[in-house]
Amino acid sequence: MIRSFTQNDALPIIANDRVGCVVWPVLTMPKPNPIDQFKANLVVSLEAGTFMRLVLSRPTRGDDAPEKVLARLVNLKGMPHLSLTYRHPTRDVTKNIPITEVGSWISEQVSGHFRSALLGTMKRDWQLHVDESGEAKLVGHKSSSNEVPSREHDQAKETILDNSARDWLRGLDVVDGDGKVRASMADKHSQIDRYLEIFTHLAKDCAWIGRDGPPLQLADMGSGKGYLTFGLWHLFHRVWKQPMRVIGVESRQDLVKTTNDLSRKIGADGLEFMAGTIESAKLPKIDGLIALHACNTATDDAIRRGIELGAQLIVVAPCCHKEVRPQMGKPEPLASVLEHGIMAERMAEWATDGLRALFLEWAGYRTKVFEFVSSEHTPKNLMIAAIRIGEPFTSKKAREQIDQMKTFFGIKHHALDSLLSRN
Known part of the structure; x- marks a missing residue:
């Protein structure tokens, strides 16, 4: 009889002496991982x-x-x-x-x-x-390709702000006549580029790119000189070829005139600037609302306005957190930590933005809080991005967490408290 051998078996010389044939073992090899x-x-x-x-x-x-x-x-x-x-x-x-x-x-x-x-x-x-x-x-x-890729470490980074953005970047004095970024505006250029990268991810999450139907409408509250407003228009109209109306809202009349003049000069159809504030601007029903660096409770005004206008996407980058800090107590086990001024200041910022995220969840949004713009170019800022995913003012969990957080820190009033009465 001929039998199989494993790797651990001794090797026989003759397996069948009647016929005189030598049978080598059949090795059972393990299957490759x-x-x-x-x-x-x-x-x-x-x-x-x-x-x-x-x-x-x-x-x-x-x-x-x-x-x-x-x-x-x-x-x-x-x-x-x-x-x-x-x-x-x-x-x-x-x-x-x-x-x-x-x-x-x-x-x-x-x-x-x-x-x-x-x-x-x-x-x-x-x-x-x-x-x-x-x-x-x-x-x-x-193999899908046999072309050897570059081994250079420092390669030119792909950027949304290519030559097609030169006209408005030059109009805003970010680049010179040759399209080179001015040294004094390098941080601003990086900030715009990074912001548009972030917005690309958010637009994908909202299923906006390539969407059929009427043009999307986006409001940039406190648009200032229009750096990011022009960038958003460029992203939709020139990069994605997507119909979009972008409205910049700014309280300073001189900046409204300057940005509208540049918009007309470059033929930016679908881009306009209007005078007004976050609360007073006469806006249509919008798909997205942006408010970057709105000071103190102006961020809350922007969040509330975005909810009221039915925005699918709300993006804010808060600064100057002043409302909550004076109200905050020093609850245990954080009392000794909050004796340090810088710790109390940071905790007030986190509590303020944490409550904002919870209020947005109460209003039917999925929220994400993250760092905006790498620290190599500008100071670190938090950004809150919220995408509407459900019915507003129905999440018991979000409502309970708002109440618990306010109670824990001793916060009697928040600028978004008016949302709690809606259900």
Whole structure:
């Protein structure tokens, strides 16, 4: 009788002496682990110089986790590194790791953080899928490209503010006649560009891009010189080719005239500026309301106005938090911490914006609070973005949390308290 042998069995010389034939063992080899195989393919492609790209997607958790990770090979100080861009809903974070650390890094990512990974090489593409039970599957495909990507670390960043934005950027004195960003306006240019990146994510969440139907209507409250108002118009009309009416509301008549003159000069159809305040401006029913750096309770006025006008999207960047601080007590176990002035100030800011987010949830919105503009260019600011997802003034949980938070900090009055009477 001929039998199969495993790797641990001793090898026989003769299995059947009657016929004198030698039968070598049939080895039962373990099935390759798809994750280990994907890791090996990645490491080999980096060492052989055939690596093209790597994309990780389908994150296993939400919160502030990146939606995907993009990787490319770069040279840093003469040494190969993998440059990783972590794509969050409102920002990108870039990290560089030497290729000697890639093996352990990719194992961690595909074993616990992402369920999909795509490796592109000059010879073959590999797609790894991991289901919710942890079972992995690896599929190979013909290479989608054989063009070697740039290995330069400092590449020109893709920006929404390309040459097509030169006319209004020049009119606002952000760039010179040659289209170069003025040194004194570099921070402002970065701020506009970053803001439009954030708004791109929010517009996608609202399903605005490519939407059929009447033109969307957006109001920018306290538009000032119009930097971001022109940017929003540019994003919709020139980048997305999407019909949109953008209205800038500004209390200073001279700025209203200047911005309207520039709008007419560049032929910005669908962009207009009007004199008024957050509360007094005569606006139609709108789809989105923006109010950046509205001081103190002006932010609350903008939130209330957006709710009243039926805005699907409300975006505010608060500043000058003055209303709540004088009312706040020093509850335990925070009493000793709040003895420090800077701690009490920060806590008042967080409590104020936290209540604003809860009031928006009470009004039927899904909220997200995040940092606006990286600290390399401007001071850190919080931004509150809210998208309407349900019936207003029905969330018992949000209402209870508002009451609990006000009671805990001893806050007797908030500028949005009038919303509590609506149900």
